[in-house]
Amino acid sequence: MEKISNQKLHLNDIPNDDAPASELHEFALSFDGYAAYPDDSSDDRCADIANRRDHSSLSRVRACLFFEQRRSRQSDAxxxxxxxxxLLAAIRKFVHEGRYRLPGVKGKNGATAADLIREISDLCEAxxxxxxxxxxxxxxxxVREEIGRRLRGAHNVLGMATGNRRYGCxxxxxxxxxxxxxxxxHAVPVxxxxxxxxxxxxxxELVFFPVARISRLADQKLSSFKLVSQGMTRR
Structure with a gap:
C-alpha cells in the first residue's frame, strides 16, 4: 500500500463511511504507525497510543486506525x-481544519473577520x-487600482493570500x-x-469570487502558456 504523508493527505483520499472494507483497510495502511511511533519509545508506542485511544493529533488518529487494522488481521477478527x-471522521476534521481556516483577528478592538470585510467594502465604495x-x-x-488594493486586503483577512494566511482558499x-x-x-483576473x-x-460580492491555492510550479506553467494576466489566472 502506498504511504500518504499528512502533508499530502487530502479529503478525497479518505474513504467514505460506506466504502467497502477492503478500501478502509487499504487506507489504514497508508500510514505506518510502527514507524511513526516505534516500540523503543518510552510512552509513545503505537500500541499505547491506540489502546488509550489518543486522538490528540492527525498522526495519532492515523496511528490508531493503523493499529486497529493490524490488530484485526493478526487476531483474524x-x-x-x-x-x-x-477515526475516519476525526481524520477528516484534522485535514479540513488544517487546510481551510480563517486567520485569527487580533488587535482590532474586538472586530470579527466579517466586521473587517464590511469595513473594507465600505472603504472601497467611499x-x-x-x-x-x-x-x-x-x-x-x-478605480481599478483601488478595487485591486481592497480585494487584496479582504483576501488577506479571509486567509486567501500567500504566506501563513493562505488556508482560507x-x-x-x-x-x-x-x-x-x-x-x-484569482480564478477571475482583477x-x-x-x-x-x-x-x-x-x-x-467580488470578495467571494474564487481564489485558488496552487503550487508555484503550476503558476509558472500557467504563465508559460500565457494563461495569466498581471499575476492572476485567466481561466
Missing part, C-alpha cells in the same frame, strides 16, 4: 466498525466615489504538496472583477 468510522468626483484624467485606472490544486511553495491566485464592479456588481 473483525475490527470495531463504528470506532473505525469515528474611495471610489471620491476618485470619480475628484479625478479628471485617470479615473478608470485609479476553498479551491486547492489537486494533490497539492504543502511542503512546496504555493501561491494564491481587471475583470473591476469591470464587473463598474457593471454594477457590489464589491462585497
Amino acid at each position: 473483525e475490527w470495531d466498525h463504528e470506532y473505525v468510522l469515528q 474611495n471610489v466615489a471620491t476618485i470619480r468626483r475628484i479625478c479628471r484624467f485617470n479615473a478608470n485606472r485609479e 476553498l479551491y486547492i490544486e489537486k494533490n497539492l504538496d504543502d511542503a512546496q511553495p504555493t501561491v494564491a491566485e 481587471s475583470a472583477l473591476a469591470s464587473l464592479y463598474e457593471a454594477g456588481v457590489p464589491f462585497i
